[in-house]
Amino acid sequence: MNHLQELSSIELIQYLQEKKSVALFVYTPMCGTCKLAARMLGIMQEALPAVPLYQININTAPALAEQWQVTSVPALLIFQRNELVARHYAIQSVGFLYDVLKPLA
Template sequence: MKELAELTEKELLGRLAEPGNREAVLFFTPLCGTCKVAERMLQVVEASGKAIPLHKLNINYARELRQRWQIASVPCLVVVEAGEVQAREYAMHGVDFLFDLLKEA
C-alpha cells in the first residue's frame, strides 16, 4: 500500500483556495505511534478508490492551520470542503468509520 501524500502547509493552503474542493488531511508527528496506525487505516480507505483525496501534514510545520483549525492533538483528521472545516476527528474508530466519513459524495 502506498503512503499518503505529504503536503507542506503552503501547498495545502493553495489547494484549499480551489472552489468546490473536498479533501481530508491527517495531521501527524513522525514519532507518534497512534498517527502511524491512523495512517495505515487511511491507506486502506484510499486503496478502495472511493475516498476523497487524502493527504498528511506534519503538525510541527503547520503553525497557521494548527491555530486556525484549533488542532488540539495528533492524530487529527480534518475534512475540508471549499476551505471550510466540515469534520475534525481525533479518534479513528476503524476503517469502516473512516470509509463512511471519507466516501465521495
C-alpha cells in the same frame, strides 16, 4: 503502507482553494497512534481512490494547527470549499474512516 501525499503549508492552502473537498490527516512522526491511523488511511486511499486525501506533519504547520484548533494528533480534518467542516480525533476503524470519507468521493 501509507502513500498519502505530504503537503507543505503553502501547498495545502493552494489545494484547499482549488479543490471542492479535501481530507487532511494531521500527524507527528513520533506518534504511534498516528502510524496506526496512517495505515488505515492507506487502506482507504486504495478503497476510495477518488477522495482527495493528504497529510501534513503538524510540526511543520503550527500556525495552521492553531487556526484550525487542532488539539491532538492523529486528527482527520474534512474541508468543503476551503472551510473546515469536520474534525475527527478518534480514528477508530477502517469502517469509521469509510463512512467519513465516502461522501468526498
